[in-house]
Amino acid sequence: MDINKLHYFFQAAELKNFTKAAERCHIAQTTMSKYIAVLEQELGCKFFIRSGKSVSLTRQGQLFYEEMRKIAERYQELCQELQRMDNLELRIGMITTDYENFPVLRAFEQAYPDISVYFSFAEEEKLLADLRQHRLDALICPNILTLEQYGLDEMERVDLITFEESLVYSKELLENYNSLQGVVASQPIITKASEETYQEFCRTQLKELYGTTFSDVLLVKTISQQLLMLNLSRGFAFLPSLFMADYENLEFFPMPPEFSETAQLLYSPSFVSSGLQGLLDYIHENK
Template sequence: MTIQNLTYFISAAKHLSFTKAAEECLIAQTAMSRQIALIEKELNVKLFYRTNKKVKLTPAGEAFYIEAQEINKRYRNAKFLARSIDLGFNETLNIGFGMFETRIVSEQIKPFSQQNPNVSIILNQYPYDVLVKNLVENKCDIVFCPKNRTTFLKGIDTVTVKSYERQIAVSKSNPISQKNEITSEDLNHQVFITPDEDSAMHPELFAILCKKVGIEPKRVIRVNTLASILAMVEAGFGFSIVPGYLKESMPYDISIIPLKLEGDKKIPHIAAALLTNNNKPVQAFMKMLRENVRDQE
């Protein structure tokens, strides 16, 4: 099986139409049908249910579709890397980041890229557990995450890039959104929308925070992305505790309000790299971060 075969299958699975897939891949519809049949024969698995009107993925086809997309993505990245090296762009920096670090990463890679135009930067967002695992396994050169995600790791170099206060995201349709600051009394017996167990705040950490500041949630809804959190908050499903920087670039109909909590501290977000990583761009990037932090002090 070739990458081209996978491309044909991915197109057919995406469109659920051999005709549309053939048009996208610039081949005849009969050729597309023949290619899919050859793939099924090689795998000895039926990938599509076929009727006169439409095609539909089988359970095996759905599983193969997910893996085929990943293989195709890795192939494209490998091809890009090979071509970059051939053109003289022989240094690559793989950066991973989590749910709450998008803005931090974008702020840091821009000046680095301007200073180091020959370094190819690849960005990928991961759940925090996967992010830390990828750092340990050298799949990411540098990761951006809350500091508490790396406290158990040894042999890492870290730079605290930003520290943010916890603030409350609330729909502008909620009367509380008109307040200048929110107290624990405002939040008692309210619904909270939080990241799930693979994200920034584990259920235990959220429970500890609530106990510490005297909040007793009516209900906790856990979702897996920041976009999901903000969409549910905007729709009025509940409140969420978020980093304060979101207030600077909030595209939703949401208010971000300071949270007045006794003894609450800012949450540090760090960049981390393995001390054993001798990749020159990694060392240059971490050095730049330290200099930026010093300049801001």
């Protein structure tokens, strides 16, 4: 079976007419009929029911069409992946946009100007799907991201940079509740992390540190939404301490190292393009 000629079969199945399918494929009608006959003989079953000038799929033909469509699509994707593995390109998805400064990426681009680096921004689910399908080489994500729910347990992580975190709330909330403990006990945590394991970690750590914790969670999608809710006194959040100088109306209380967040490079060890391998080597050499 010549996989490159499967589109003959697909066109015949979709157009339900050998003559029209042949015209679409730019071949003679006799060539189309001969191809279908050889294919049926090779696999030992009839794929088409002939009725005058039109044709329709048998049960075997319908099954073959549905499954071979999937195989053909995957074959095309695989060809593209194999070509990309030797390309000097690096495609990185950005799950976290909290941080604007990744020195290692800037230094890598300066050290290897022949490798073109492209960045993608989208919803977490979309980026993870693109990584799984090898449309992206890697993702930059926070270490709090858990992968079990996405079926990505086989992925590897490399630390890029660690940020100290602060517990943040408005000065208005501090005036109303008099202390950090009062704010935590009465207000929800405002977070982008939907993972229950992270939320439970925060509850447990706050209870151990301050003798109290939160009950409610206010989920947001972006750090801009997080900051808006903080400024509106809708709760408290954990943010990088580097934001402290930019928001005079917010209180920043530095947290211990357990709350530090690390931005990581997430990738599949089974698909490492030349560009990604160059970045991984550079990171390990400059640790």
